Amino acid sequence: AYSVPPFMLAILMIVFLAGGSFLDLFPLGGITSENYDSLGFWAKLWDRIHHFILPLTCYTLGHFTTLTLLMKNSLLEEIRKDYIRTARAKGLDESKVYLRHALRNALIPIATGLGSFLTVFFAGSLLIERIFQLDGIGLLGYNAVLARDYNLIMGLITMQSLMFLIGNIISDMVYVVVDPRIDFS
DSSP states (O other): OOSSOHHHHHHHHHHHHBSSSSOBOSOSSSSSOTTGGGSOHHHHHHHHHHHHHHHHHHHHHHHHHHHHHHHHHHHHHHHTSHHHHHHHHTTOOHHHIIIIIIHHHHHHHHHHHHHHHHHHHHHOOHHHHHHTTOOOHHHHHHHHHHHTOHHHHHHHHHHHHHHHHHHHHHHHHHHHHHOTTOOOO
């Protein structure tokens, strides 16, 4: 999943899961069904969720695999350190060694990646939006550039910058939770 481009994954998901040649589990595109207005509240909510499963999977799978790979490498590096050998030599259970000692220190690089993970939802991807027939932020930004709508372009850049800053603040808060030794005061 790390090496599969998101737009290729989107095409494969449509072919295999959304009414292509194999299964018909998800809708082909759009945000809502044709009978959306006649549905009740919970049915409307389920309809939206049902329509967003495939696009969100395509948006997040690449970043999730990157975080997973980073976590694996960080944990393998922590396991080789001297304090882990010392904890094992003291007779601690393997689960306590991994969960209390190694995992806590291995989560520090992951906390760094959480800030950029939030901007993925706002940034949008023009290719994925076109494949799933969504009118999203990627298409809005593309049309704004074509129409030379500078106010809209500046607004989108401002919103994305704010999301990036909020992501960095969340990342800093996660730092303090993961490692109490870190103090920003």
